[in-house]
Amino acid sequence: MPTVFERYALPNSYFVDLASPERRRDYRLFIGGYEPERQHLNPHDVVFVVDGNWLFPMVTEHIRLLSLFRPVGMDPIVIGVGYPTDDDAAIMERRNQDMALTARPGNVEAFSQFVVGLALSWVERELQLTVRNCYLAGHSWGGSFALFNMLREASPFSGYVASSPLITGTKLEGLLVGLEDFQNPVRLFYSLGTAEHTAFPTIESSVAFLTKNLNSNPPKNLEITNEIFPGEDHTSVATHAIAKGIQFLLSK
Secondary structure (H helix, E strand, C coil): CCCCCEECCCCCEEEEEEEECCCCEEEEEEEECCCCCCHHHCEEEEEEEECHHHHHHHHHHHHHHHHHHCCCCCCCEEEEEECCCCCHHHHHHHHHHHHCCCCCCCHHHHHHHHHHHHHHHHHHHHCCCEEEEEEEEEECHHHHHHHHHHCCCCCCCCEEEEECCCCCCCCHHHHCCCHHHCCCCEEEEEEEECCHHHCCHHHHHHHHHHHHHHHHCCCCCEEEEEEEECCCCCCCHHHHHHHHHHHHHHCC
16 A cells, blocks of 8 residues: 655655554654655655654754755755654653663664664655665754764764763763774764753763763764854754754765
């Protein structure tokens, strides 16, 4: 049976629900910048963004605005990975179960397998896309999720946005040591708001930890940029960081 795409309230945007056998739940894939009648003609960059219910509209409209004034990548497609609900409390609970590195062992791994395996292969097959470059972006635990995938062997992503990632007190601390041997040639944008420490002090220490490790053991194959956003707190910084980070990835 052909996949039924539901229209989303943005131009050339749709959504579809996809089941994850490992997590035993449905996810909602938001699809932005998609034109079915011509999509198969050229290769495309694809930007995956987690917390899709919240971040997908911003990312899609940001790329659309950029494209009005200058070419952006290879007609990038945005894939927001979210949940089939509009209840913010339910979304928060599910995303913490999927991406919090302090949650039950195996949850983050299973969610990663869904994004990297099932969702990416679905995008290539059902949207009939030839993927040129594939990127992953996230904020907060989503930023941690981006770093977690960056450190995995044979990751399909060639760039990552880690906005305000939580690292200290999680398994990422051990994984981020010894980055001088990093093998995957990828790009990384990470960031912090100067007012985040008032509510989330571990984010400030996490970004300091990441910077220290990147500077003391500079990876040969990792192109890095980072930015500090003055006056931005944990909520307000997400818009600036994700937009700036995606511009960095697509500028290659």
